[in-house]
Amino acid sequence: MMSNLTGFHPDYFILLGIPGLEDSHLLLSIPFCIMYVTALLGNSMLMFVIATNEYLHQPMYIFLMMLSATDILLCSSAVPKTLSIFWFDSHVILFDCCLIQIFSIHYLFVIESSILLTMAYDRYIAICSPLTYTIIITASFIRRTALLAIIRAFCIITPLVLLLNRLPYNESHIIAHTYCEHIAMARKATADITVNNVYGLVAAFSSTGLDMMFIAGSYAFIIQTVLRLPTSEARSKAFNTRMSHVCVILLFYIPAFFSFIAHRSGQGKIPPSAHILLANLYVIVPPMMNPIIYGIRTREIRQRLAAMLCKHKRHLFSVFNQGLKTRTF
Numbered sequence: 001m002m003s004n005l006t007g008f009h010p011d012y013f014i015l016l017g018i019p020g021l022e023d024s025h026l027l028l029s030i031p032f033c034i035m036y037v038t039a040l041l042g043n044s045m046l047m048f049v050i051a052t053n054e055y056l057h058q059p060m061y062i063f064l065m066m067l068s069a070t071d072i073l074l075c076s077s078a079v080p081k082t083l084s085i086f087w088f089d090s091h092v093i094l095f096d097c098c099l100i101q102i103f104s105i106h107y108l109f110v111i112e113s114s115i116l117l118t119m120a121y122d123r124y125i126a127i128c129s130p131l132t133y134t135i136i137i138t139a140s141f142i143r144r145t146a147l148l149a150i151i152r153a154f155c156i157i158t159p160l161v162l163l164l165n166r167l168p169y170n171e172s173h174i175i176a177h178t179y180c181e182h183i184a185m186a187r188k189a190t191a192d193i194t195v196n197n198v199y200g201l202v203a204a205f206s207s208t209g210l211d212m213m214f215i216a217g218s219y220a221f222i223i224q225t226v227l228r229l230p231t232s233e234a235r236s237k238a239f240n241t242r243m244s245h246v247c248v249i250l251l252f253y254i255p256a257f258f259s260f261i262a263h264r265s266g267q268g269k270i271p272p273s274a275h276i277l278l279a280n281l282y283v284i285v286p287p288m289m290n291p292i293i294y295g296i297r298t299r300e301i302r303q304r305l306a307a308m309l310c311k312h313k314r315h316l317f318s319v320f321n322q323g324l325k326t327r328t329f
Contacts, residue, residue, distance in 0.1 A: 013185070015081070015178060015180070019272050020271070021273050036284060039288040042291030071291075074109065078101070099165060116249055121218060128225045179280075
């Protein structure tokens with residue numbers, strides 16, 4: 001009884017990795033590492049291309065830079081610990097570090113959801129009310145929406161972590177996961193976690209749930225407007241320019257949605273290894289794929305990236321030739 005009142009915390013938790021696939025951890029680390037490095041390089045390159053080209057200093061590309069920065073932080077909040085488990089059997093994570101990791105993953109996820117919503121609104125104004133675009137989507141609007149996304153995520157996720165911190169953990173310190181996850185940690189408590197479950201649902205609905213509804217609504221209006229365009233060529237061009245954002249939205253929300261459902265109602269129905277692999281998808285696959293999707297489907301980014309690579313290639317070639325001449329003489 002006393003332990004429940006004091007809310008005893010262990011010094012650390014043990015992250016098992018992927019139960020049932022312990023013998024395959026080293027093999028699994030290869031795709032995890034490749035995806036992580038691809039995410040870091042792809043998003044860094046995308047940010048560099050946008051930052052160094054004045055033509056791309058437009059709202060749509062600034063939002064894309066914000067998305068890339070969030071992607072780097074999101075995958076970096078979970079994947080390094082996963083790789084340390086696979087490579088070095090580093091299963092121990094301090095209690096406070098576990099809470100920080102939970103906060104970071106959920107906080108960044110909510111921020112990224114806000115950015116995707118803002119990008120959808122940006123496209124809605126550009127298509128449905130183009131004459132007011134420069135009036136509404138201003139530098140001030142971008143700063144306000146960025147600040148609002150940060151504040152909203154903090155207000156939603158902080159109570160989630162505080163509710164975990166108040167629980168007593170006196171029995172099992174083992175978490176069958178590759179990183180600290182909210183419900184996985186809450187289930188290790190020796191007290192009632194109904195409040196945690198309820199608030200988890202409230203937090204999910206008030207953040208990503210509402211964002212998904214507003215994004216779907218904005219695209220319903222966009223599709224309605226595009227279908228009114230006079231020619232099939234114009235309609236096709238409008239749809240093609242929006243497909244990148246649609247692909248990113250689907251990649252971001254679908255894995256997270258299935259992971260959320262698996263945690264809430266899939267216990268005993270979904271193998272733990274499949275559930276944990278699914279939970280890893282939404283922190284590494286979207287950050288890896290977003291720069292690839294935008295790099296391939298966005299002509300302006302593709303052209304400027306190609307121009308930068310050609311310029312860099314010519315520079316290396318000239319340096320190489322200069323070195324050969326110097327050696328000759």
